[in-house]
Amino acid sequence: MIIRIVKMGFLPDQIDAFLDNFEQNKDKIRNFDGCSHLQLVRDIHQPTQFFTYSHWESEEHLNNYRNSTLFKGVWANTKNKFNQKPEAWSLSQV
Known part of the structure; x- marks a missing residue:
């Protein structure tokens, strides 16, 4: 199993648009072949x-998934809202 963590920082006035996009696509991502879990979390000190x-x-x-039309559409609608470069990690459980 691969655990994927992606850190994203958003322009404050783009957060609602990001959340709307995530809400519209979260079930499609969760149902993508090979995905067994998807969660969105927010930093409590840096909203x-x-x-x-x-x-x-x-x-x-x-x-x-990363090469799919679904990802490309979601990412295109996400990356233009960033206030910093995103970071990503692919991890395995120890």
């Missing part, structure tokens, strides 16, 4: 900082 936390059956499943 413009969000993290997605997802579980994937394998790196191949994650890469299939």
